[in-house]
Amino acid sequence: QCCCPSLQLQSIAISDPTVVRLERWRVKPGQYVNPTDSLGLLRTSAGKELRLYPPNGGRIVRLLVSDGSAVKLGDAVCELEPCEHSIVMKDLCAECGQNLQWRARRTAPIGLATVAMVHCIPELHVSQGRAECLAAEDEDLLLKQRKLVLLVDLDQTVIHTTTQNVPPKLAKVHHFQLKPPVWYHTRVRPGVEEFLARISRRMLQSANKDRQFEVFIPRGDHMIVIIDDRDEVWDSMPSLIHVKPYQFFEGTEDINCPPGSAVPASKADPMDLVEKAMEHQHPQPEKQQEQQPQDPNQPIEWPDNDRYLYRLADILTDIHSEYYRRLDASTGTDGGGGGDSATAATASTKAKPPESRQVCTKLRGQVLRGCRLVFSGLFPTSLPPEKSKAYQIATGLGAEVQADVQLGSKVAQDSRTTHLVAAKSGTSKFHRARKAQPESPDGCSIVNPEWLWTCYYEWRRCPEADFPVVADVDYLGLRRDSRQRRDSEVKRYKSDRKRRRQESLV
Known part of the structure; x- marks a missing residue:
């Protein structure tokens, strides 16, 4: 049953003082009518025949007088339930058939459809009440099936697309x-089939990408989990899983961002530069030409060791388990198989669902809990640490950020620095941390910035030994070389585009 509020019934009365009789009705109860539809025929005292029209569109609920009845001014002859126009397709109401185009120049009536629920059919709109009603039905179905909604970004999340020239025989490229x-x-991306098959048992996937949740999620995002390689699109929402960007074609980032539209280097966060610098870079196509097989019909294989989707599936599984663990705890039911599953599903639909953002925040905050981090060379000293990306990531993972290295036997156990995240060796903090290591019982791990980003992407504390700070290597400086390669790729892209335009004109 629809939960949309019904409009109050209207009584249609005789407004002409000369009318004395209702000859016959031309409508039946339950019939939808427009303002231009004739409801019946009236007869005046002079014998003239008139037509009865409704004040607006709607559904005839009841006829109060029969054919041939005598009527006078002010007598109610029928009851009309006004149509709220809750479903509109190309300015036509799907319920009463009224053309609403003329209302575009007037004040919109109550309940006029303004919500586009179907992404691929932008002309179809429903009212806010109808949208909430449909969303409530979807939510109940999700709870009964014990699923969540997964909003999936495509490029650089599960695929990578480029417009550069690549070998036509390149394996596994469409x-x-x-x-x-x-x-x-x-x-x-490698493993996407296994990823979708595993996640489909716990979540419903959607490839739509829109920051305006009220458009396609009228009841809120409390059952939504988002995976995207760009957190700035969602303003770093708590329910967002910032995935490690997938980059198979070197020199091409997000295909939806035109060349040269990236954040200028002067405005980019230094931690973003470290992230890009440490990402795995595939060999250039020119270098791959030397490794091509002799047989022209044999596919060309480029190395691709990306296995991130397998870890992402584990993260989503943990979120799903924690979400429904909270729901079962609030309802006092056992949804894991014990007890009556039908009873558990009914109780789940009646209880207030947990917030997916709270679940994600809790699980993410357990990654580096108990760790005390000090940063060295990751951002300018003039920048407050709280405004840097590195600080926000570390605190979001549950770590405590300290201003300086605190080590030694005189420092309390719960205040000793556990990690120094250094962009390069040779800094004062780096030397102090290394010098104090023999005096500290627990030691201080010195890692490069990729350790922090890997923990952030994988939602787990990664082995510190895999991320040493190599002497004479400037991890931020690596990005400058990468930026120069990007600029050369942009020039080559523009040159290829100009050449293709000239060829198309010829």
Whole structure:
């Protein structure tokens, strides 16, 4: 049963003082009518025949007088339930059939459909009440099936697409055109089939990407989990899992961002530079040409050791388990198999669902709990640490950030620095941490910035020994070399685009 509020019934009365009789009705109860539809025929005292029209569209509920009855001014002859126009397709009401285009220049009536629920059909709109009603039904179905909603970004999350020239025989790369003459080349991230098959048992996937939740999630995002390689699109929402960007084609980042539209280096956070600098870079196509097989019909294999989706599936599984553990605890039911499953599902739909953002925040905050971090060389000293990306990531993972290295036997156990995250060796903090290591019972791990980003992407504390700070290596300086390669790729892209345009004109 629809939970949309019904409008109050209207009584249609005789407004002409000369009318004396209702000859016959032309409608039946339950019939939808428009303002231009004739409800019945009236007869005046002079014998003239008139037509009865409704004041607005709606559904006829009841006829109060019969054919041939005598009527006078002010007598109610029928009851009309006004149509709230809760479903509109191209300015036509799907319930009463009224053309609403003329209302565009007037004040919108109550209940006019303004919510676009279907992403692929933008002309279809429903009212806010109808949207909430449909969302409530979907929410109940999710709770009964013990699932969540997963909002999936595509490019650089589960696929990578480029418009650069690549070998046509490149293995596992799909080539297509959206609008000639540009060709797109897409590589699917390794393990995506197993990832979707595993997650589909716990979540419903959606490929829509829209920051305005009220458009397609009228009842809120409390059952939504988002995976995206760009956290700035979602303003770092708590329910967002910032995935490690998948980059198979070197020199191409998000295909939705045109070349040169990236954040300028002067405005970019130093931690973002470290992230990009430490990401795995695939060999250039020119270098791959030397490794091509002799047989022209044999596919060309480029190395791809990305295995991030397997870890991402574990993260989503943990979120799902914790979400429904909280729900079962609030309802006092056992949803894991013990007891009556039907009773548990009914109790779940009646209870207030937990917030997915709270679940994500809790699990994320356990990654580096108990760790005390000091940063060295990750951001300018003039920048307050609280405004840096590194600080926000560390505190979000549950770590405590200290201003300086605190080690030695005189420092309390619960105040000793556990990690020094250094962008390069040779700094004063680096030397103090290394010098104090023999005096500290627990020691201080000195790691490069990739350790922090790997913990952030994988939601687990990674082995510190895998991320040493190599002498004479400036991890932030690596990004400068990468930026120069990107600029050269942008120039080559523009040159190829100009050449393709000239060829199309010829």
